[in-house]
Amino acid sequence: MIRDQIHAAVAAATVAAQAAGALPAFDIPTFTIERPRQPDMGDYAASLAMQLARIARMAPPKIAEAIARHVPPSDHYTVEVAAGYVNFRLTQAHLNQQIGDVLVQNEKWGDIDLGGGAPAQVEHGSANPTGYATIGTGRNVVVGDTLANTLVAAGYVVHREWYINDRGAQIARFGASLYTHYCAVFGVDVPLPPKGYPGDDVVTVAQEIAAREGDRLLKLPQDEACRFLGSAGVEIMMAHIRSSLTRLGVQYDNFFSENSLHISGLADRMLNELRARNVIREHDGAIWFSEDGSPIRAGQGVKRDDYAEDEDAGVSEEDAGPKAVQAVMLRSPRISPNPADRPTYFFSDVPYLWNKLVDRGFKLAVYVWGEDHQADVPRLYAAARALSLNADAVKILIYRFITIMRSGVEVRMGKRAGNAIWIDDVVDEVGKDAVRFTLLSRSIDTKIIFDLDLLKEQSDKNPVYYVQYGHARIASIFRNAQETLGAEPLAAGFAAHTCDLQHESEMALARKLLELPEIVALVAATLQPHHYTTYAYALCSTFSRFYDDCRILKQPDAVLFSRLRLAKAAQLTLARVLRLMGMETPEKM
RNA sequence: CCGCCCAUAGCUCAACUGGACAGAGCACUUGACUUCGGAUCAAGGGGUUGUGGGUUCAAAUCCUGCUGGGCGGACCA
Numbered sequence: 028m029i030r031d032q033i034h035a036a037v038a039a040a041t042v043a044a045q046a047a048g049a050l051p052a053f054d055i056p057t058f059t060i061e062r063p064r065q066p067d068m069g070d071y072a073a074s075l076a077m078q079l080a081r082i083a084r085m086a087p088p089k090i091a092e093a094i095a096r097h098v099p100p101s102d103h104y105t106v107e108v109a110a111g112y113v114n115f116r117l118t119q120a121h122l123n124q125q126i127g128d129v130l131v132q133n134e135k136w137g138d139i140d141l142g143g144g145a146p147a148q149v150e151h152g153s154a155n156p157t158g159y160a161t162i163g164t165g166r167n168v169v170v171g172d173t174l175a176n177t178l179v180a181a182g183y184v185v186h187r188e189w190y191i192n193d194r195g196a197q198i199a200r201f202g203a204s205l206y207t208h209y210c211a212v213f214g215v216d217v218p219l220p221p222k223g224y225p226g227d228d229v230v231t232v233a234q235e236i237a238a239r240e241g242d243r244l245l246k247l248p249q250d251e252a253c254r255f256l257g258s259a260g261v262e263i264m265m266a267h268i269r270s271s272l273t274r275l276g277v278q279y280d281n282f283f284s285e286n287s288l289h290i291s292g293l294a295d296r297m298l299n300e301l302r303a304r305n306v307i308r309e310h311d312g313a314i315w316f317s318e319d320g321s322p323i324r325a326g327q328g329v330k331r332d333d334y335a336e337d338e339d340a341g342v343s344e345e346d347a348g349p350k351a352v353q354a355v356m357l358r359s360p361r362i363s364p365n366p367a368d369r370p371t372y373f374f375s376d377v378p379y380l381w382n383k384l385v386d387r388g389f390k391l392a393v394y395v396w397g398e399d400h401q402a403d404v405p406r407l408y409a410a411a412r413a414l415s416l417n418a419d420a421v422k423i424l425i426y427r428f429i430t431i432m433r434s435g436v437e438v439r440m441g442k443r444a445g446n447a448i449w450i451d452d453v454v455d456e457v458g459k460d461a462v463r464f465t466l467l468s469r470s471i472d473t474k475i476i477f478d479l480d481l482l483k484e485q486s487d488k489n490p491v492y493y494v495q496y497g498h499a500r501i502a503s504i505f506r507n508a509q510e511t512l513g514a515e516p517l518a519a520g521f522a523a524h525t526c527d528l529q530h531e532s533e534m535a536l537a538r539k540l541l542e543l544p545e546i547v548a549l550v551a552a553t554l555q556p557h558h559y560t561t562y563a564y565a566l567c568s569t570f571s572r573f574y575d576d577c578r579i580l581k582q583p584d585a586v587l588f589s590r591l592r593l594a595k596a597a598q599l600t601l602a603r604v605l606r607l608m609g610m611e612t613p614e615k616m
Numbered sequence: 617c618c619g620c621c622c623a624u625a626g627c628u629c630a631a632c633u634g635g636a637c638a639g640a641g642c643a644c645u646u647g648a649c650u651u652c653g654g655a656u657c658a659a660g661g662g663g664u665u666g667u668g669g670g671u672u673c674a675a676a677u678c679c680u681g682c683u684g685g686g687c688g689g690a691c692c693a
Contacts, residue, residue: 059634398621402687
């Protein structure tokens, strides 16, 4: 990328300036090449001179001057000094040539090579299969899907996976809840279990099973019926979730069963492995993971709020505080009479990590987790360290939850509360691309306030349509061009000419669209996909300005084809960003 | 009590991860086309970046005190 070339040029110029005696001798610190805020400051800037002021004992403008003078001459950029910055401006020749390159790269325009073909996994979604897919899960999957697309563009071979939590007390409760609803179909009144699922989605599943199985489950022992209903229910729910995800444009390579980790024996192997590494401790009948192998003390892992009750049991504050993160419970007899039967959540995370990095050999494992999993982050890293796995291969994203507003009032969303908002409903109301754009447009550290009424009302103003409109407009230009010129003369002229950018708006568009690889690199590095939405909007806005300022059709050939080529490059770029975000690229709207 | 995260224009959010004058959309005001798609373009008003200190040549960004909010600190969801 040109940015790297400029970085190298600045480094070389600094060395050259030292050699020439224009700068004193010192080691060059690490520095970055930035993009100036204002376009009139150039395309790239180095603030190295400011950094060097103290080291070199010189005024920044003088240093910048010395560096700028020693930048090797290039056809790609010109150099100027302003306010202590060394600014680089891309030349017209460079821009013209780059537009040509974009057209040659075509669908591959925007690809960068970071991954070198290494296998990477993005695990996202992974909501409990105890209800339909909510809009909260929507944020998870849209972010994960976009990151997966990005990693593909960055040269990884990407595997998309959904982790099904298909075991544990939660599934038992789900089965018991289904039993309640199932019995209700036949007029039998069974109370909902504590923390059961009252939602319409679960009721519907129960009715579905009732229609299929008849009343035969009533004759079974309740335990057996609940187990059957639990596993049948998970299957139906997953099918429903899958269809919701498809409507959102999200596809998976695999749905991974948590239960399989235990059935295969991997979980027990991991336990032995950890035991061999002396990080397993038993206390009070429970099995703990303790990263540094220190013993478990009474009250460890207990919330501070609970201390008051436990104080009689001799729990002191300093005993419980800082160690809480390092010690994690794996199994407890209090979960189930048979401890081996009911591991804690974390107990599954360990073999799952091993499965990803060792058994399947992923060089990069991206996790997309909601903020309720934040406490698991240090634990998973601790487990990776304890097992001597490469912790750098693990990237965990924590995104903030969505807050739902209904007629101006905040609604607590929860499947158990029975007031969740389903992906299907939102997609019905505002469409797939508008939902995706809204969910993507904010940093994952920001909690999204999702106002359904407002979203419906403003769905036609969703920025995604602006971006898609830009794309469709360019398609329309080419349809017109083909109609007036004929397909072959158009193709011949397009191939025979090169870009010759003249107008300010043409240059601005070229500069903007050429940023694409840097944006892909930015998203790949930060794992923050919202950068695409701001870029897509800005790019489209720059195009619209160009469209307004510069007529494309009915111009002399040189201008016509130059602008057609620029427009095509812009269209390729818009299409690429839209596809990275998993959105459609309409030719007409 | 401890940990993670958040606070930026009336509203919803950006700010390329420490750089130049903090930018967009919505809303509001005004203007532009007999011409390639008006789902458009241009212009305007609107800010002590929650608050006090610190580090730095440079702070919305890093450290720290405070205020307000979200989430978590496992008996498994």
